[in-house]
Amino acid sequence: MSITTLPNKLQTSTTRVDPVTASIIYGALENIAIEMGYKLMRMSYSSIIRESEDFGAALCDAEGRQLCECKKSTPLQSGPIPGYVQGIMKQLQARGDVLRAGDVIIHNDAYNGASHSPDIGFCVPVFYAGELIGFSMTTAHHLDIGSCEPGSVGISNCADAYAEGIQFKAIKVVDQGVNNAAVWQLIRDNIRVPDLVVGDMEAQIAACHVGADRFIALIERFGLDLLRNAAEDLFDYSERLMRSQIEKIPDGTYSASGVVDGYLDNSDPDLKLLPIKVTVTVRGSELTVDLSGTADQVNGHAINMPFIGTVDVSIWLTLRSILLDTDVYGDIPQNAGLYRPIHITAPRGCLANPIFPVPTMARVSPGNVLADTLMRALAPVLPRQVCAGIANLKALGFSGLREGQHWVHIEIFEGSYGGRFGKDGMDSVDTLYANTRNNPIEDIETHAPLRVNRYELRDNACVAGKWRGGLGMVKEVEFLVNGSVSAEGDGHSHQGWGFDGGNDGVSSALILKRKNGEEVNLPSMLQTRPALAGDRYIAIGGAGGGYGNPYERDPKFVLDDYLDGYISRSEARDDYGVLITEKDALDLEQTKCIRDTAH
Numbered sequence: 071m072s073i074t075t076l077p078n079k080l081q082t083s084t085t086r087v088d089p090v091t092a093s094i095i096y097g098a099l100e101n102i103a104i105e106m107g108y109k110l111m112r113m114s115y116s117s118i119i120r121e122s123e124d125f126g127a128a129l130c131d132a133e134g135r136q137l138c139e140c141k142k143s144t145p146l147q148s149g150p151i152p153g154y155v156q157g158i159m160k161q162l163q164a165r166g167d168v169l170r171a172g173d174v175i176i177h178n179d180a181y182n183g184a185s186h187s188p189d190i191g192f193c194v195p196v197f198y199a200g201e202l203i204g205f206s207m208t209t210a211h212h213l214d215i216g217s218c219e220p221g222s223v224g225i226s227n228c229a230d231a232y233a234e235g236i237q238f239k240a241i242k243v244v245d246q247g248v249n250n251a252a253v254w255q256l257i258r259d260n261i262r263v264p265d266l267v268v269g270d271m272e273a274q275i276a277a278c279h280v281g282a283d284r285f286i287a288l289i290e291r292f293g294l295d296l297l298r299n300a301a302e303d304l305f306d307y308s309e310r311l312m313r314s315q316i317e318k319i320p321d322g323t324y325s326a327s328g329v330v331d332g333y334l335d336n337s338d339p340d341l342k343l344l345p346i347k348v349t350v351t352v353r354g355s356e357l358t359v360d361l362s363g364t365a366d367q368v369n370g371h372a373i374n375m376p377f378i379g380t381v382d383v384s385i386w387l388t389l390r391s392i393l394l395d396t397d398v399y400g401d402i403p404q405n406a407g408l409y410r411p412i413h414i415t416a417p418r419g420c421l422a423n424p425i426f427p428v429p430t431m432a433r434v435s436p437g438n439v440l441a442d443t444l445m446r447a448l449a450p451v452l453p454r455q456v457c458a459g460i461a462n463l464k465a466l467g468f469s470g471l472r473e474g475q476h477w478v479h480i481e482i483f484e485g486s487y488g489g490r491f492g493k494d495g496m497d498s499v500d501t502l503y504a505n506t507r508n509n510p511i512e513d514i515e516t517h518a519p520l521r522v523n524r525y526e527l528r529d530n531a532c533v534a535g536k537w538r539g540g541l542g543m544v545k546e547v548e549f550l551v552n553g554s555v556s557a558e559g560d561g562h563s564h565q566g567w568g569f570d571g572g573n574d575g576v577s578s579a580l581i582l583k584r585k586n587g588e589e590v591n592l593p594s595m596l597q598t599r600p601a602l603a604g605d606r607y608i609a610i611g612g613a614g615g616g617y618g619n620p621y622e623r624d625p626k627f628v629l630d631d632y633l634d635g636y637i638s639r640s641e642a643r644d645d646y647g648v649l650i651t652e653k654d655a656l657d658l659e660q661t662k663c664i665r666d667t668a669h
Contacts (some may be wrong), residue, residue: 083286085306086299093305095292095300096403099138101146102284103127105139106208106277113273115266116213117513118480122506125210127277129285130155130201135406137301144505146185146434147209150381152406154191155205157182157378161240167540169202171196172247174275176238180216180231181426184432185379187234188212188222192243192271194278196285198294206281208274212267213478216260219598220429221478223467224556226333226372227597230428234372236260244275260474262469301405308407313355315393315413319451325349327363328443330421330436331560332373335593341368343563344421346436348443359385359444361416361423372429373436373595374421377414380433381422381440385414387503388441392448393407432595434504438462438485441502442566448669449569458488458535459566460501461612462559462577464594468520468601470553479518481547482506483609486540486564488531488575489617494627495540498527498611519550528611532636534645535572535616536623541636542578542611557596561612572616573645579610621647621665625631625656 106127114120126147127140134155139148158177162169163556169175175193178184184191191209195202215235217225228234236257243253257271258264289297324336325348332342347363363379368376375381386409394402401406416423421436449456464483469476482504487495500506511522524546533539549555557580566575582590583606592607601607628648632639642648647668649660 085303086298087303091296092300092303095288095297096304098288099129102139102281102288103138104142104290105284106206107142108279109280110208110210110273110277113141113276113357114210115269115273117517118511119210119270121509122482122512124506125208126151127208129281130205130207131301131567132204134159134205134383135305135548136206137405139404145387145503146380146383146437146505146547147189147211148204149387149503150183150185150189150379151191151207151209153183153378153382154209154668155183155193155207157184158193158240170246171195171197172244173242174244174278176241179237180376180379180430182239183379183381184376185209186376186430187231187237188215188431190238190271192274192278194275194282196282198289203289203294204285206278206285208277210270210274211480212270212487213480214262214267214615216262217431219556220262220469220476220554221467221480221556223465223480224432224558224596224598226432226558226595227370227418228372228429229370231429234429234431249469263478275595294541304403305405305407307404308405309410311394311399311402312408313411317355319352319547321352321354323349323351324447324451326443326447328439328446329564330373330439331563331594332368333371333593333595334563344373344436346421346439346443347461348440348447350444350447356411356413357389358413358415361420364416365421367376367419367421367424367428369428372431372649373433374424374428374430375433375437375440376430377416377423380437381416382414384437384441384503385444386412388444392445392452395455404477408622432558434465435462435558435594438502438504439560446567453570454491456569457490457495458539458569458572458615458617459575461485461540461578462561462565463500463504464557464559464578464609464611465573466547466607466609467556467598468518468547468549468553470519470551472519472551477518479514479520481509481514483545484508484543485561485578485611486542486614488569488614489535489537489572490540491617492537494538495614497541498543499540519553521548521550522546523548524608525604528613531576531613532566532577532631533573533613533616534620535568536618536620537616538623539566539572539575539616542576542613543607544610546606546608548606549603553601554598555596555601555607556598557594566612566615568615569617571619573620575615576613578612578664581608581610582606583608620645620666625658625661629656
């Protein structure tokens with residue numbers, strides 16, 4: 071049995087509202103979502119939201135269809151919001167409950183729309199003249215949700231979903247304007263850093279109210295019927311854009327395989343090197359992604375991916391970025407219409423469609439592998455619209471007790487992109503559907519008993535191509551007090567794929583350097599373990615794959631890489647066929663000779 075997103079028929083291109091008015095409404099909706107995001111960032115307590123911007127904000131209509139989303143948020147946060155809303159409505163209906171004005175709903179059910187349990191959503195139903203007309207919603211990654219181990223990163227070995235922390239299944243924290251004090255007390259009593267987490271939750275609710283107020287003001291300006299008609303036109307417009315690009319892909323079937331590290335330190339072969347298989351079928355303006363052949367779900371380990379909230383978002387984001395690149399097509403309405411022509415299927419019980427209560431907390435790395443593998447499947451037919459293989463990210467959770475109080479810090483260590491047509495890969499950035507920002511060192515050291523000793527681009531890992539792969543980074547974090555650490559990541563066992571003659575990337579690593587100088591290589595998935603004051607954790611980011619034959623790279627770019635210290639003089643000659651003299655100048659005549667001889 072499979073779960074499949076249902077196709078929707080393309081509506082007529084006849085518009086209901088004049089295009090200028092629809093465009094104005096689109097701009098207004100988008101700016102509401104952007105304002106929601108800024109409000110949430112400015113009011114949040116924790117750096118994972120305030121600095122890393124690991125949050126989402128969006129408006130949906132009464133059916134749960136996304137109208138707009140905040141550009142400041144990450145795709146993995148805003149993208150799942152329609153799933154959250156639909157999961158909330160489903161669960162309320164099952165309980166015989168209804169939404170009323172003044173309600174605020176908390177929800178993080180990974181089997182009913184949520185991306186994973188630490189990404190907690192708050193939903194404010196929007197009423198106008200007594201009618202439910204939409205939803206204002208925010209999501210955010212929270213530092214701790216009372217799981218079996220501290221924090222909300224690296225909880226990779228746990229019995230089931232119940233061990234991942236508190237499950238909120240469409241719970242009213244505010245009921246018709248009345249605060250549900252018992253629920254709030256329950257939250258405070260079951261999480262390790264209640265002031266930070268509840269403060270972030272209150273910021274989410276406030277941002278939702280901003281969105282609801284602005285949405286009502288927009289309706290009062292244009293009228294409910296006109297706004298609804300404009301929304302339908304915008305859905306149809308986005309759908310036509312997506313279909314027009316799918317039609318440009320030759321009909322056919324395209325496949326690729328990827329691999330997830332899994333638990334490399336485990337002796338059980340079924341827990342490591344987990345395959346991801348992607349098969350794309352294009353027929354006219356319809357595109358289907360089939361994940362048959364992907365590894366079976368992993369029981370007792372949280373590396374599984376929710377089908378709704380993670381798998382679908384990974385696929386949507388990748389197709390949106392490949393087919394409707396903003397650099398080419400400009401800003402387009404980011405709404406539910408974009409995904410009408412896209413259908414996804416995955417065998418029930420596989421890594422990409424697990425069965426409750428299999429845990430899902432550490433789903434971010436396999437989801438990135440899924441996105442990267444989808445790009446690889448389409449690379450032969452869309453060579454100028456993809457990048458070579460990425461180097462995946464890594465997230466570490468740092469925690470401990472200070473004067474009897476818990477502290478928790480989440481740090482996201484960047485990966486890098488592969489080269490793409492006309493451009494080198496991006497250096498040391500979060501990749502694909504996660505897309506969080508780096509955390510300032512000053513913020514880390516101000517709020518946690520940690521010291522950042524190194525944060526720099528990696529040496530000797532510049533991957534050759536006509537357009538080179540992105541550089542990884544090295545970041546060393548030292549514990550100033552005793553505590554604990556956990557990690558979830560990928561890319562220790564494999565490298566980003568090179569494309570069209572480009573070299574494969576370079577794998578990543580995680581090293582513990584003890585105070586006595588001993589070094590220990592750690593796996594990419596690391597269950598919570600004690601850390602001593604003076605222990606240093608060194609995350610080494612991978613390098614993305616190269617794109618195109620390195621011998622076709624402009625010699626001036628090779629010289630620039632050499633002068634920047636990315637490559638050596640011998641690497642310039644051996645990898646690129648470029649001769650750089652002892653005076654650090656190009657010898658173009660010898661370069662041509664070397665390259666001609668190689669051909």
